[in-house]
Amino acid sequence: TLVSANMDPLNPGGRGAFRSLVEKSGVDLLHVPSPWAPTPVPVPLVATIHDVTPLLYPRSVGLLLRMRYKRQLARTLEEASRVITVSRISYSALSAYSGVNPGKVRVIYNGVSEEFQSAGEDALAAVRHRYSLPDRFAFWVGDFRPEKNLHFLIQAWSRLQRRLPEPMPLVLAGAQSGQYKKIRDDVARMGMTENVLFPGFIRADDLPAVYSAAVVFLFPSLYEGFGLPPLEAMACGTPCVVSNSSSLPEVM
Numbered sequence: 156t157l158v159s160a161n162m163d164p165l166n167p168g169g170r171g172a173f174r175s176l177v178e179k180s181g182v183d184l185l186h187v188p189s190p191w192a193p194t195p196v197p198v199p200l201v202a203t204i205h206d207v208t209p210l211l212y213p214r215s216v217g218l219l220l221r222m223r224y225k226r227q228l229a230r231t232l233e234e235a236s237r238v239i240t241v242s243r244i245s246y247s248a249l250s251a252y253s254g255v256n257p258g259k260v261r262v263i264y265n266g267v268s269e270e271f272q273s274a275g276e277d278a279l280a281a282v283r284h285r286y287s288l289p290d291r292f293a294f295w296v297g298d299f300r301p302e303k304n305l306h307f308l309i310q311a312w313s314r315l316q317r318r319l320p321e322p323m324p325l326v327l328a329g330a331q332s333g334q335y336k337k338i339r340d341d342v343a344r345m346g347m348t349e350n351v352l353f354p355g356f357i358r359a360d361d362l363p364a365v366y367s368a369a370v371v372f373l374f375p376s377l378y379e380g381f382g383l384p385p386l387e388a389m390a391c392g393t394p395c396v397v398s399n400s401s402s403l404p405e406v407m
Contacts, residue, residue, distance in 0.1 A: 164191035165223075190228040192235070202231050203239040203263075206380025210252045212302045215333075228253060241265050242402035245380040264406070265381050271390040274364035282364040286354040291323045294369035294393075296357060296384055297376075299333040304375045304398065306341055311375075313345055322350070323370065330356045366391035374398065382406050 158180050163169035164187075174193035177185055185196055188203040209216045209224045216224065232238060232255045239261055240246040246262050249255055274282075282288065293312070297303050305327065316322045327338065331353065342351045357365055366372065372388035374397045382403045385395040397403045 190231045192231045194230045194234050199236045200234050201237045202235040204249055205241050206245055207248050207252050211378055215300045237261060239263050241381040242405055244402040244405060265383055267386050267390045271363045271387045273392040274367040278364040279368045282361050282368060288368060289324055291370050292326045293371050293373055294326050295373050296328040298329055299335040299338055302376060302378045304377050305338050308373060308375050309341055313347055324350050324352050326352045326354060328354050328357045363391050366393050369393050371396060379403055
């Protein structure tokens with residue numbers, strides 16, 4: 156039986172409604188893929204903790220949300236019968252920053268959806284038109300946050316452009332929030348406005364075609380609990396250049 160639970164887990168009222176729904180639905184086990192479990196819950200809890208970015212990179216979220224995250228993470232880890240992490244490095248960070256009981260933690264790697272595969276010419280033409288993408292481009296997608304290392308990426312791309320026989324633009328895609336304005340200002344300051352494009356948020360059903368259209372996918376992140384985008388890009392047949400940090404060497 157499918158039970159709809161369209162509730163905001165970051166909202167105390169939403170967690171209360173979720174807890175009530177769990178009680179009424181008669182489930183035997185609850186799996187929550189985040190720290191935002193509706194604790195306390197009346198059934199055994201399994202929680203998947205993908206990363207602890209707010210603890211490692213405090214500037215990635217606001218002070219209030221960081222405090223709430225830390226408090227809720229502790230509650231979820233205490234109540235959970237089992238805790239899943241998605242990489243060994245994520246497990247290490249979780250252990251170091253939360254003091255979780257290692258006996259109830261299991262490492263289970265993420266998988267890549269079957270939707271991520273090389274796209275046909277019609278799909279490539281459609282996304283190029285929809286997002287104003289050039290014929291050849293390097294691609295990055297994600298949230299504009301400090302640990303994504305985008306300032307370094309822009310600097311490196313600026314230097315590399317001088318060595319390429321055919322310079323091509325860098326496309327930075329994602330919701331235009333967080334440090335987006337700062338990154339855009341960096342691009343303007345370095346005189347890269349014509350070489351760095353910002354198409355905004357890419358729809359999920361368009362993402363495989365955009366990966367496929369790219370010449371190369373770049374992912375210089377300083378910290379990832381898993382790092383799914385490079386795997387998605389490779390599944391679409393696009394070569395990747397990634398940083399040698401956090402989970403990326405383990406996952407790649």
